[in-house]
Amino acid sequence: MDEYTNFIFDLKKRLDIDLTGYKRPQMERRINSLMRTLSIKDYDSFVSSMKQDGKLLERFIDHLTINVSEFFRNTQQWEVLDKKIIPMLLEKTPNLNIWSAGCSTGEEPYTLAMVLAEKIPKGKHSIIATDFDDLVLKKAIAGLYKPKVVSGIPAPYLKKYFNDVEGEYQANDALKSLITFKHHNLLRDAYPSQMDLIICRNVVIYFTEETKSMMYKKMFDSLKPGGVLFTGSTEQIFQARDIGFESSAVFFYRKPL
Numbered sequence: 001m002d003e004y005t006n007f008i009f010d011l012k013k014r015l016d017i018d019l020t021g022y023k024r025p026q027m028e029r030r031i032n033s034l035m036r037t038l039s040i041k042d043y044d045s046f047v048s049s050m051k052q053d054g055k056l057l058e059r060f061i062d063h064l065t066i067n068v069s070e071f072f073r074n075t076q077q078w079e080v081l082d083k084k085i086i087p088m089l090l091e092k093t094p095n096l097n098i099w100s101a102g103c104s105t106g107e108e109p110y111t112l113a114m115v116l117a118e119k120i121p122k123g124k125h126s127i128i129a130t131d132f133d134d135l136v137l138k139k140a141i142a143g144l145y146k147p148k149v150v151s152g153i154p155a156p157y158l159k160k161y162f163n164d165v166e167g168e169y170q171a172n173d174a175l176k177s178l179i180t181f182k183h184h185n186l187l188r189d190a191y192p193s194q195m196d197l198i199i200c201r202n203v204v205i206y207f208t209e210e211t212k213s214m215m216y217k218k219m220f221d222s223l224k225p226g227g228v229l230f231t232g233s234t235e236q237i238f239q240a241r242d243i244g245f246e247s248s249a250v251f252f253y254r255k256p257l
């Protein structure tokens, strides 16, 4: 067994972190760069240090994947969601169950919450937003963003849903109350069920093909009949038909009724 494989094995055994579903080259590069930054000389002492130091473990998880997000990321697809997909879902049920999986610092679920609040101001939807990185989840819950980050939010929405806090912008309580943030690891935790819409965008880039396919199958099972999975702008699901999805629009996959 080579050193990296041994490290992955050790992580699972001693820290209960399973990186077997991630593509090796990217993971190895990111892990090695963090070890260099922290002047940690070998995998063994890295695992031992993380076992003793919860903050280091948190930093390790935070470093594994890129957390970049944006409000209204790929605006055209949010238009399709707003104009076509949400009205279609609302024909079946007035209150939608929605899951933003891999929500990072919150831009995606806050975007969704604004879109829904505009459409149905008194709607009683459930939005859960999850990530396996507790550091990004803390930021998402705080909902505080720099002016540059909120530049993608239309001005009337910014005024209505955010407070100016010393030059930064914070999601107001009304907007925050629409979302429940939770820790969830897509590779090991049970998936929520009875979803009308799952948004999982720009999360699977690090996963092996086998892991992606397992994850999409589980998401299919999580959806109600007629429910829709919204993926990222470079994330076509090649085995969509085999899983059972039909296409609703580009990057929107529907579980048949």
Ligand SMILES: C[S@@+](CC[C@H](N)C(=O)[O-])C[C@H]1O[C@@H](n2cnc3c(N)ncnc32)[C@H](O)[C@@H]1O
Residues within 6 Å of the ligand: 065, 066, 067, 068, 069, 070, 073, 101, 102, 103, 104, 105, 107, 108, 130, 131, 132, 133, 136, 184, 185, 186, 187, 200, 201, 202, 203, 232
């Ligand atoms: C690039 S961000 C995407 C954020 C947002 N969905 C978007 O498109 O703007 C990827 C997120 O996936 C999360 N992630 C990676 N592996 C995960 C896993 N196994 N379980 C849950 N979240 C994971 C990372 O922590 C990161 O916050």
